[in-house]
Amino acid sequence: MADYTYTIFLDAGHGGSDPGAVYNGRREKDDTLNLTLAVGDILESYGFNVIYARTEDIYESPYQKAAEGNASGADIFISIHRNSSPYPNQYSGVESLVTKYNAGKAQ
Secondary structure (H helix, E strand, C coil), X not given: CCCCCCEEEEEECCECCECCCEECCEEHHHHHHHHHHHHHHHHHHCCCEEEECCCCCCCCXXXXXXXXXXXXXXXXXXXXXXXCCCCCCXXXXXXXXXXXXXXXXXX
């Protein structure tokens, strides 16, 4: 059993007045919120602490979300987004942006 429980800050991209990518009636803000809540449930079932940037359809700027994530003391910040295109198969795969930040937590 681990001596340390990791905390994960989950950000559902966009929200409120910012729909994100929109295509065929689907809005990124809705898809990301649904996915974020489902991922959070899975992580919590494995014993992780989860903090959410939003659990409802509200808008906060990316700067606000980053500040909240940094202030939370979380070990990992994950922002979930979904791209869209009117052209079939234009996007595929995963995009990861990583920055090195050490808040003095166990490595």
